[in-house]
Amino acid sequence: GAGVSQSPSNKVTEKGKDVELRCDPISGHTALYWYRQSLGQGLEFLIYFQGNSAPDKSGLPSDRFSAERTGGSVSTLTIQRTQQEDSAVYLCASSLEGTVASPLHFGNGTRLTVT
Amino acid sequence: EDQVTQSPEALRLQEGESSSLNCSYTVSGLRGLFWYRQDPGKGPEFLFTLYSAGEEKEKERLKATLTKKESFLHITAPKPEDSATYLCAVRYSGGYNKLIFGAGTRLAVHP
Structure with a gap:
């Protein structure tokens, strides 16, 4: 089946x-996570x-970062007034539930470069 | 401070040369320890979950073990296709919903 999909792949x-x-x-997954990998x-x-x-929202580094999830499915991470230190790979993951027994399934990420 | 430390940072092996990767953690109330594999340009791929000291899980050439302070990922007779970054993560009582990840071990297996 289809995995976690992220777009764009590069920005x-x-x-x-x-x-x-x-x-x-992934369809049917109730839990969704955003991570950043520098x-x-x-x-x-x-x-x-x-x-x-x-x-x-405890991991958001500043108020320039926000995220929403519409209809319990698609999520959007927004970064306002980007800074060079925001350059990183942003990874999204979903799991069937938010419990320990439900492993996270990751997308391939969006590589963000701020020039 | 709650943290996860992986060692070594990088490991080079010859094909067939068995070794172990280490993940040590300092968190209170461990609820689960996770191993992931990450290939370049890809997201992490789930391998194992361990819940309590003494537990072991196996998958092909990989075996994960857990003690009260650390976990080991044993790689037996590795092949070049095992080359990847291996990530360790923990979920603990005080961390609620998030997994804390280590920085990973970059494994290179040469023929």
Whole structure:
């Protein structure tokens, strides 16, 4: 079956511009996560959605970052006024539930380059 | 501070040369430890979940074990196609919904 789909796969933007990154989770998965992976670094948690519950936004690095999930499916991560330090691979993952027993399935990410 | 540390950062093996990767963690209330494989340009691919000390899981040439402070990923008679970055992650009571990842071990297996 189809896995987690992310678009675009690559995005180059100028400093100060806004960007939107999209994630289509696996059908039927109720939990959705956004992570950021910088070169040589581990994955950094950004935000978590579970069903209709309020999202866990504890990992968002600044108020320039926001995310929404519409209809319990597609999610969009928005970065406003991008900075060079925002350059990274942004990974989306989904799981059947938000429990420990449900492993995360990742997309291939969006590589963001801020010039 | 809650954290996950992986060692070594990089490992080069000859085909057939068995070895182990280490993942040590300092979190309270471990709820699960996860191993993922990541190929260049791809997202991490789930391998194993371990829940309690003494537990072991196997898949082909890979075997994951767990103690109270660390996990090992043993690779037996590796092949070049096992070359990848291996990531360890933990979910713990104080972390609620998120997995904390280590920085990974880059494994290169040469023929």
